[in-house]
Amino acid sequence: MRIGELARLTGVSPRSLRYYEEQGLLASTRTPGGHREYGPLAPERVDRIQCLFAAGLSSGTIHNLLPCLYARERGDPAPDLIDNLCEERERIAVSIDRLQRSLTALDTVIDGARRDGAPERSAAGPGTPRGAGRPVSLTARATRQAKSRTTSATRRRP
Structure with missing residues (x-):
């Protein structure tokens, strides 16, 4: 099958399919006219690649894991x-732990700004699309305190 058909079957753009090929995740042959031709198992492989990307794996890691996954399916060690x-x-x-600490730090700044008299604004909660909540307005004092904390933390680093 050609790249357009594989793209339609899998819902993955032709550009992404070419990227997968460049990264060694997907193989094709070429027709005499130079068009890519994919085998009958390509849709399954693309689905697996998409699943691994969705799990947060990099293309390099996926490249290393795919042979192991297929060997196991064939019964090879x-x-x-x-x-x-x-x-x-x-x-x-x-990564999740790092993000959780960042979220906690941001909540602390927001709470501090609210205690300092900044008007309450709706902040985007978990699962809210970016930019959906109105930004929390910091007072001048809270802004200076946040900058001061950032500056002193930066100075402490070796």
Whole structure:
């Protein structure tokens, strides 16, 4: 099948399919006219790639994992699969922890601004599209305090 048909079957843009090919995640052959031709298992592979991207894995990690996943399905040994997946899970957990700390710090600044008399504004909550909530207005005093905290934290770094 050609790239347009694969794109329609999977809902993935032709540009993304070309990217997957550049990264070694997807293979094709070329017609005499230079058009890409994909095999019958390509839609399943694209779906798997999309699932791994959605899980937060990078193209390099997916490139390393795909052979393990397919070896396991064929019944061949894939000893690195679980280790690789556990490493990726830990990387994602660390990212989530970092984001949670950032969210907590932001909540602290917002709460401080509200205590200092800034008018209440609706802030975007979890799952709210970016820009959906009105920004919280900081008073001049709260802004100076936030800058002061940032500046002193920056000075402490080696």
